[in-house]
Amino acid sequence: xxxxxxxxPTLSVQEGDNSIINCAYSNSASDYFxxxxxxxxxxxxxIIDIRSNMDKRQGQRVTVLLNKTxxxxxxxxxxxxxxxxxVYFCAERATGNQFYFGTGTSLTxxx
Amino acid sequence: GAVVSQHPSRVICKSGTSVxxxxxxxDFQATTMxxxxxxxxxxxxxxxxxxxGSKATYEQGVEKDKFLINHASxxxxxxxxxxxxxxxSSFYICSGPGPTNEKLLFGSGTQLSVL
Numbered sequence: 001x002x003x004x005x006x007x008x009p010t011l012s013v014q015e016g017d018n019s020i021i022n023c024a025y026s027n028s029a030s031d032y033f034x035x036x037x038x039x040x041x042x043x044x045x046x047i048i049d050i051r052s053n054m055d056k057r058q059g060q061r062v063t064v065l066l067n068k069t070x071x072x073x074x075x076x077x078x079x080x081x082x083x084x085x086x087v088y089f090c091a092e093r094a095t096g097n098q099f100y101f102g103t104g105t106s107l108t109x110x111x
Numbered sequence: 112g113a114v115v116s117q118h119p120s121r122v123i124c125k126s127g128t129s130v131x132x133x134x135x136x137x138d139f140q141a142t143t144m145x146x147x148x149x150x151x152x153x154x155x156x157x158x159x160x161x162x163x164g165s166k167a168t169y170e171q172g173v174e175k176d177k178f179l180i181n182h183a184s185x186x187x188x189x190x191x192x193x194x195x196x197x198x199x200s201s202f203y204i205c206s207g208p209g210p211t212n213e214k215l216l217f218g219s220g221t222q223l224s225v226l
Contacts, residue, residue, distance in 0.1 A: 008152050034214055043117070043204050043217035044155070089154060091215070096168075097208070098145060099215055101155040 008087060008106045015111050019077040023090035023102040028071060030092035034099070035064055035075045038087045047075070047088075077107075085109045113139040113210045117218025124195055125226055132190045132221045134205030140185035141207035145215065146178075149202040161188040195225040 013019045025033065031052045036044035050057045050064045050073075057064050063076040073090045087106045091099040114137045124130050134144055142163045147155040159180050160168040167180035177199075179191040188207075192199050202222050206215040 032213065036217075041202075041220070041222070043115075043206075043220045045217070046214055049214055096160070097143065098157055098160055099206075100157060101147075104154045106152075 008104050010106045010108065012108045012110055013080050015082060015109050016079055019075075019080045019084070019107060019109075021075045021077075021088050021105045021107065023073040023075075023105075025071050025073060025090065025092040025102065026100070027092060027094055028068070029095055032093040033064070033066060033073055034091045034093075035062075035073070036089045036091060036101075037084075038089065038104075044089060080107075080109050082109045082111055113137065113216060115205060115207050115216045115218040117205050117221060119221055120219060121222045121224075123224045123226065126196055127194055129191055129193045130195055130223060132192075132203055132205070132223075134188045134190070134207075134218050136186045136207045136216075139207070139210040141188070142185060144182060144188040144205055144207045146180065146188075146190050147204045147206065149204060149220075151202075155204060158190075192223065195223070197225045199223065200225045 034049045035047040037047050038044045048059045048062050048064050050066050055066050061078045065074045087104045089104045090102040116135045118133050144161045146158045148158050149155045157170050158173045161180045161182035163182045169175045182188040202220050204220040205218045209216045
């Protein structure tokens, strides 16, 4: 029979524009969240984190927003560059200190 | 600086053989390490949590006899895929909490291909 697999959502952005990547998490008890960037064939790289007692945190060119009411995270990348092309994952920390990852979004920056 | 070093980066093996993947914490000690599996164009799925000096904790649906985890020291955790089959072909990634014991540091991953 036909197999159904999960496919990463994709986002294409023009170089220089801002990017917004969204993530829904599952556990209302999660207290800490991280955004990771993963390039093909490599392990994830840390981008930015946020604790559950905050709703916004800014880094260099990146901002993370947390909405605990609807269990939603977003990552905003300002002035997107070709080097930002990658897959982006959010991860939530559960009570046992394990991290669980969201589906991921594949970002393509068009020069 | 603190790094998680994973080896090998790529391995090709015949069906029925066992493959060991090593994960070392450099410049920090890790009482806990996490093993993930990733299929192409999919997310990272947590397989198990390895605990130094005690048994690993496996996620639901992960066969502990198939994926043997050993965490014998504070700097080394290993994952052995026993009697590998083609469906075990995947990208395996280890991680550790890092010196701040918070954000996960990831290894570079191991691409396993079983023929």
